[in-house]
Amino acid sequence: MTAITIRIRGLVQGVGFRPFIWHLATELGITGSVRNDGEGVRIDAWGESETLERFRLLITAQPPPLARIDALEQMAGDMAARPDQFVIAASDCSTSIHATPVTPDAALCPACMAEIHTPSSRFFDYPFTSCTHCGPRLSIVRATPYDRANTSMAPFPMCASCQREYDDPANRRFHAQAHTCPACGPSIWLEDASGRRSDTATATAILDRTAALLSQGLIIAIKGTGGIQLAVDATNHAAVTRLRRRKQRYDKPFALMGRDIAAIACHASVTPAEAELLSSAAAPIVLLAPHPQQSKDTPRPLATAIAPGQSRLGFMLPNSPLHSLLMARLQHPIVLTSGNRSDEPQCIDNSDARDRLAGIADHFLLHNRDIVNRLDDSVVTFMAEAPRLLRRARGYAPSPLLLHHSFARCGHILAMGSEMKNTFCQLSGREAILSQHTGDLEHAATRHDYHHALELYRQLFAFNPACIAIDQHPDYLSGRIGTDMAGQERIPLLPIQHHHAHIAAVMAENQLPLDGKPVLGIALDGLGFGSDGTLWGGEFLLADYCHYKRLACFQPVPMPGGTQAIREPWRNCFAHLHAAGWDDISRRFADTDIIRFLHTRPLPVLHRMIEQGINTPASSSCGRLFDAVAAALAICRHQVSYEGQAAIELENLARSAWSRHTPAYPYRLERRADTLQIIHWQPMWQALLDDLQQQLPTAEIAARFHRTLSHAITALAQQLCHSHATAIVVLCGGAFQNRLLLEAVTADLADKTPQLLIAGQTPLNDGGLALGQAAIAAATQWTKGTQHD
Incomplete structure (x- = not known):
């Protein structure tokens, strides 16, 4: 014994x-x-x-x-x-650092699903069933300790039957804080756009009526677990188009929900790995390849307005009892998109939904359990043979990321994240807790959410930062908030370069040690404030956690009109052609569609702006290069309606002509006196315009552009790895969400680089930036501490 x-x-x-x-x-x-x-x-x-x-x-x-x-x-x-x-035994609070940690919301488990669909069960057709293996967590918590009294379940005392299950260690609902049943828990109702409730009283009748309304092509606002969503029959083109018009979301793709894997497989290819991810406790949206043609088993095809210009469909499975019960009553998938007007934060409150979704939703399926913390659906895609998170929210946050054991001595660091796709990060020792996706801080309601989440996380995890890390950009609202907080609490503030943070995020996720050797980081994105005061976005940095050196970059090109150039891709196209020699180009290729179009623009004004440096910040941005090429090929030439639209549609076009034999355009590499190497695109533009003049199919031109980028990136990476004796290459930044580019680069580097690191658990885009900021700040503090020791 x-x-x-x-x-x-x-x-x-x-x-x-x-x-x-x-x-x-x-x-x-x-x-x-x-x-x-x-x-x-x-x-x-x-x-x-x-x-x-x-x-x-x-x-x-x-x-x-x-x-x-x-x-x-x-x-x-x-x-x-x-x-x-x-x-x-009773919990021991004598050594408590914080109360019971809050775990991510979890999708309906198989046991609870079986109960809600079994007529003999007391949970039959009950939309709020949960147990210790599933149900809401972060979305309902107000404070710690994580007890029912501190959640939005507080108004619903358990009945005797639920209490017995809650108290029984042999029951899977033992200490399940959200446990409830039809006798004691929240309830649903259906109301029309005027606020008049349906006379149907039971959950079964309400769900039947909601399914009937969806089948008739009406738009229903549904209060889910982490927010209110808008639903419509995904096979009804007129209904989907009406939702786009009312929501003012004209091009951005809609997410879809299917009843089960078989229903999704009627419309898209689902690999075993993708099926496993769809069915996981996180239940994210997974981007899937659509079938080239509808299956013979598909009753009706999906509306073409669901994902215009896209090469993937975003599908998810029902993640709550309410969704599961509703989908069981429907014959077709539904569009399930955030309950808001375009670019606004998602509604979470009943009264707010009635106000902001008036004129969008025809009916509202609501309930009386408050959503305390907004949680968007997480988005995952498979790229380079692994799942990659594009948005980290429901099902993933606030699960901590485990860093290398060398971080164990690091103190509390709060990193404020970026302006777009914002998340923040709390780092303590080896654990880094990345918040759920907040969104774009330019909206007042999003900033309110950001402040709310910051305070909640500090309380939930008893977190008091010893240092605050922010992006170097002087105008980021996250930076201003962090600066004010550091001043109020009298703690150090550490501004961190944007692309260094991107690289450090991948290093931290992959558990590289604090004292590891430098890596070659390739950071490609839209914009980031550079250490020289210009805007960066096509960067090759030699970096460890504490330091970085800019080794190479894409050719800096002016952005005529500043932020207006982000919204109007033709401006970037003109700027690139201006840098390539406008006078010669406009003469040689005068008969091309893009040159004729640009002559309809106010070119004298733009020339003067560029030459005099008036509102034309220079940028080495990879994103703006994509915009320029897309505009040349008549993709989103006039304007984009959402971030990255031109690049996404350009990739989709390129895929149709892509092969391993696709040739690259020429480019030129220049080494400046300060040893910085610059990739110049003038030769590419000359060849690309020649292909346009020769009327080569635009899909082939788009494919050749992608091959050119891949060749330029990999050739320069090999050279820099050799000259700086580094064995690790990090790929990061939002431009690497382009599957074609990422997989081409990884294929080219596979046999030439000992170790290639890419983010998987954190977004490649700015959604993962806060992790890198926190890791850099922790390393800086650690270095100071070791020097002091």
Whole structure:
């Protein structure tokens, strides 16, 4: 007989871990106890040595669905204190660093799904069923400790039946804070656009009526778990077009929800890995390849207005009981998009939805459980043979990212993130907690959410920063908020270069050590404020966590009109042709459509702006290069309606002509006196315009442009790795969300680079920037500490 103590750290509280341990120990005949404390879970166990070893192995082999074990330590126990049975002991708060951590919202588990679809179950047709393996978490919490009283379930005391299940360690609803049933929990109702409630009283009748309205082509606002969404029949073209017009979302793709994997597979190819991701507890939107032609088993094709100019469809499965019950009543997938007008934050409150969605929704399916914290749907795509998060929100936040063990001594760092696709990050030791996607801070309501989330996370995780990290851009609102906070709390403020942060985010996610050797970081995006005061966006940096050196970049080109050039791609096209020699180009290619178009623009004014440097900031942006080429090929030439539209549609066009034999255009590499290397695109533009003049299909030109970028990037990467003796290449920045470009570069570098790192758990775009800011700030503080020691 042996006694041991097991210490487990990770996501092991609030996920049914203690009942799991109790069941396992009881089945094996082990006595002892399991309890939560400030470090995770502690197990004291007595039994035969072989049985205890099996017990330890089973803990790591089959933990509960929502658990994540980051560390398991075993030490000798006290044989003299052997108990007669195994029990779940009261939590030990004496060493608490913070209360029970809040885990991400989790999609409906198979057991709860079976119950809501079984007529004999007391949970039949109940839209709010949950257990320790599924249900809302972050979306309903107001404060810690994570008890029912501190969530939006507080107004719903449990009935006797629910209380018995809640108190029973053998029940999967043991200590499930959102547990409820039709007798004691929240309820749904249906109302029309005037606010008049339907006379249907039961959940079954309300769901039946909602499904009928969707089938008739009406737009329904549905209050989900993390926000209010707009739904419409995805096979009804007129209804989808009406939703676009009312929502003022004219081009950006809509997300789709299918009843099950089989229903989704009628419209898109679903690999086993994609099916696993769709069915996971996170239940994200997964970008899938549509079928070239509709399957013979498809009753009706999807509306063409769902994803114009896209090469992927964004599908998700029902993630809540309400969605599951509704989809079971429908024959076709639905569009399920955020409940807002274009570019506004998603509604989460009933009254706000009635106000802001008036004129958009025909009916409202609402309920009386408050959404405390807005959670957008997460978005994932498979690129370069791995899943890549494009938006990290519901199902992922606030699950911590585990960094290299060298971060263990780092103090509390708060990183404020970027202006667009904002998230913030709390770093403490090896754990980095990246917030859910907040969005673009230019909207007042989004900034309100940002402040709310900052305060909530600080309270949830008992987090008091010792340093605040911000982006170097002087006009970012996240930077201003961080500067004010640092001043008020009298703590250090650390401005961090945008692309250095992109690179550090990938390094941190991939658990590179604080004292590791520099990597070659290739950061391609729209814009980031450079250390020389210009705008960067096509960067090759030699970087570790504390330092970086700019080795090479794309050719800096003026942006006529500043931010207006972001909205109107033709301006970037003119700027690139101006840099390539406008007088010669406009004569040689006068008969091309793009030159004729540009002559209709106010060229004398633009020439003067560029020559005199009036509102024409220079930028090495990869995103603006994509805009310029797209405009030349008549893609989004006049303007874009959402960020990245021109690049996305250009990639989609290129895919139709892409092959491994696609040739590249020429380009020129220049080494400046300060050793900075610059990729010049003049030769490419000459050849591209010649192809246009020869009326080569635009798809082939788009494919050749992508090949040119890939060749230029990989050739320069090889040269820089050799000359600077670095073995690791990091690919990052929003431009690498282009699947064609990313996979071409990774294929070209696969046999030429010992180690290639790309983000997977954090977005390649600015949604992952805060992690890099936090890692750089932590490394800076750590370096100062080691020097002091």
